[in-house]
Amino acid sequence: MSKITAAITAVGKYLPEYKLTNAELETKVNTNDEWIVSRTGIKERRILKEKGKGTSFMAINAANDLIKKINLDPKEIELVIVATATPDMQAASTSAFVATKIGATEAFSFDQIAACSSFLYGMSTASSYIESGRYKKVLLIGADMNSSMIDYTDRATCIIFGDGAGAVLFEPNTNGLGLQDEYLRSDGNGREFLKVEAGGSILPASEETIKNGQHFVYQDGRTVFKFAVSNMADVSEKILHRNSLTIDDVTWLAPHQANKRIIDAVANRINLDPSKIMLNIEKYGNTTSATLPLLLNDYESRLKKGDTIIFTAFGGGFTWGSIYMKWAYNN
Ligand code: UT7
Numbered sequence: 001m002s003k004i005t006a007a008i009t010a011v012g013k014y015l016p017e018y019k020l021t022n023a024e025l026e027t028k029v030n031t032n033d034e035w036i037v038s039r040t041g042i043k044e045r046r047i048l049k050e051k052g053k054g055t056s057f058m059a060i061n062a063a064n065d066l067i068k069k070i071n072l073d074p075k076e077i078e079l080v081i082v083a084t085a086t087p088d089m090q091a092a093s094t095s096a097f098v099a100t101k102i103g104a105t106e107a108f109s110f111d112q113i114a115a116c117s118s119f120l121y122g123m124s125t126a127s128s129y130i131e132s133g134r135y136k137k138v139l140l141i142g143a144d145m146n147s148s149m150i151d152y153t154d155r156a157t158c159i160i161f162g163d164g165a166g167a168v169l170f171e172p173n174t175n176g177l178g179l180q181d182e183y184l185r186s187d188g189n190g191r192e193f194l195k196v197e198a199g200g201s202i203l204p205a206s207e208e209t210i211k212n213g214q215h216f217v218y219q220d221g222r223t224v225f226k227f228a229v230s231n232m233a234d235v236s237e238k239i240l241h242r243n244s245l246t247i248d249d250v251t252w253l254a255p256h257q258a259n260k261r262i263i264d265a266v267a268n269r270i271n272l273d274p275s276k277i278m279l280n281i282e283k284y285g286n287t288t289s290a291t292l293p294l295l296l297n298d299y300e301s302r303l304k305k306g307d308t309i310i311f312t313a314f315g316g317g318f319t320w321g322s323i324y325m326k327w328a329y330n331n
Helices: 022-028 033-040 055-070 094-101 118-131 207-211 221-242 260-269 288-302
Strands: 005-014 018-021 044-047 079-083 108-112 138-145 163-173 178-186 194-196 217-219 252-255 308-315 319-326
Touching (some): 005 118, 018 022, 044 163, 055 079, 055 163, 055 288, 079 118, 094 108, 108 118, 118 138, 118 163, 118 178, 118 308, 138 288, 163 288, 178 221, 221 260, 221 308, 221 319, 252 260, 252 288, 288 308
Parallel strands (some): 079 138, 252 308
Antiparallel strands (some): 005 163, 005 178, 018 044, 138 163, 178 319, 194 217
């Protein structure tokens, strides 16, 4: 019997309609379009404005987009993983709500939380369930409502983040396509540099934490930038070397979309031709867990069966890693 690999067989997405442009940000904080574009590559981001709607709303819509595209019976889905850094609520699983709302009534579900690496790690988790032969249809959704934890008076963070969701379906493949290798890492020494300080178990919400703005994202941008470049380049080099791939063997680099300068620096360090970089940061900013599946959605029509894709991400924690995948279908 040939070995079972885990392949992505369909993708779907959801983006809120509201576009927060650099021009609008100029009216909120002391910044300008030229600075934002030259320092980050971002022109606009999507923001979920409707009251009472959160991460699950976008996750459900992304999943339904996928389900509709391939005419999938949601009852066939056995596991739903929601990769996110902004769950709907504490304690109640976001994925359980999502699974029920999309009609995946035969599935179990859980949230996977690893900051901006949530989706990358989720690809590893979803694939393991498929490779083991335990399940045949695993739905992985990356969804984040970053606007729920951004201070729109802080120019260091409000220009970067956006909201969105993307979904992928993992299924078994016996032709050697799908996930080939992974190199995942974490380093807890990094948690001071990118965090939401309050609202968790070490600093529960109080009048004080609200007054101090400790429920907003704090980032030491320069430090995170430095670690993001060196660590994403290191793991990408490592995975190429370990699989005897040269840079010419790579069809696409699918990097986490946090800053175009980070992406360019990583590509430069591994000597990758810039035309092979998947990029959509200009339209959506950093959507945390949604960046990688949104790239797959935006590039789906250009992907060909057998393409070699190197995914890489870096995020709070610190968490990071790289995944080598052979694309499994023509669109
Ligand atoms: O997804 C999770 C991982 N996150 C990341 O990977 C993000 C990593 N970090 C970054 O992307 C960048 O560090 C930022 C985009 C956050 C900032 O860019 P930078 O080139 O590192 O800027 P900086 O913080 O070194 O600031 C340079 C200057 C400073 O002014 P002085 O001190 O040189 O006078 C800032 O005060 O730019 C100023 N500045 C701004 N100016 C206009 C900072 N933010 C802004 C702004 N508009 N929004």
